[in-house]
Amino acid sequence: MDKEKFKKLVAKLYANHELKERFIKNPKEVLRDEGITVADDVDLKIVQDSETVKHFVLPYVKPDESLELEEIEPRISKIFG
Numbered sequence: 001m002d003k004e005k006f007k008k009l010v011a012k013l014y015a016n017h018e019l020k021e022r023f024i025k026n027p028k029e030v031l032r033d034e035g036i037t038v039a040d041d042v043d044l045k046i047v048q049d050s051e052t053v054k055h056f057v058l059p060y061v062k063p064d065e066s067l068e069l070e071e072i073e074p075r076i077s078k079i080f081g
Helices: 003-015 017-025 027-033 069-080
Strands: none
Touching: 003 017, 017 027
16 A cells, blocks of 8 residues: 555544545545555455544454564554554
8 A cells, every 4th residue: 555645644533533434435436546456356344533532553464374573563563663
């Protein structure tokens, strides 16, 4: 994903309530409109933190994978990096 396009989109979402609501309902459409493509087989679920609710998303690890911390770190850095 193009990080710069995504950063610009996030700024737009906070500046435009209607766009943010549209993004929550149909994220792929909004992403496509912004020139960001998402594979058809990927399902997106948009959630927003509140003052009292925080979301923590665990990186995907296949059920048959056994990973050491050093192997998981690069996956986490993709999320926070």
